[in-house]
Amino acid sequence: MISESAALDSAFMALADPVRRSIIARLSRGPATVNELAEPFAISKQAVSKHIQVLEQAELVTRTRDAQRRPVHLNPAPLEALTAWIDQYRLVREGQFRSLDAVLRSKAAASSDKPKESS
Numbered sequence: 001m002i003s004e005s006a007a008l009d010s011a012f013m014a015l016a017d018p019v020r021r022s023i024i025a026r027l028s029r030g031p032a033t034v035n036e037l038a039e040p041f042a043i044s045k046q047a048v049s050k051h052i053q054v055l056e057q058a059e060l061v062t063r064t065r066d067a068q069r070r071p072v073h074l075n076p077a078p079l080e081a082l083t084a085w086i087d088q089y090r091l092v093r094e095g096q097f098r099s100l101d102a103v104l105r106s107k108a109a110a111s112s113d114k115p116k117e118s119s
Contacts, residue, residue, distance in 0.1 A: 007059065010057065010058040011058045011078050011081070011082055012082070013058070014060055015058075015082075017051065017054075020051050023048075023061075023072075024055070024061075024074065024079075027072060027073065031074075033070065033072070034052065034070070058078065060078050061073060061074055061075055062075050
């Protein structure tokens with residue numbers, strides 16, 4: 001088992017490539033073979049296989065054997081870990097924005113409560 005930090009690094013590295021992100025998006029709809037995954041790309045099946053190997057090393061996908069077929073499956077657990085890691089920082093930022101909103105609202109309310117000077 002790799003450390004959480006190494007797993008995040010591996011997953012983000014794997015997802016840095018647009019072809020691999022497209023493969024993940026396709027697998028989110030269900031398992032597929034290499035041939036099926038290669039269809040939308042103007043690259044060789046061998047290149048797609050190498051992309052799948054990178055995703056496997058990052059534990060984002062798995063392969064099984066079904067007679068002659070070797071479907072590729074999405075492994076959602078590492079994606080959930082990525083989402084959780086991102087969410088912790090998103091929640092901090094949202095809290096900061098809510099605090100800023102509260103300060104701005106109180107300043108706006110204070111300035112609207114002041115009597116206007118007549119000229």
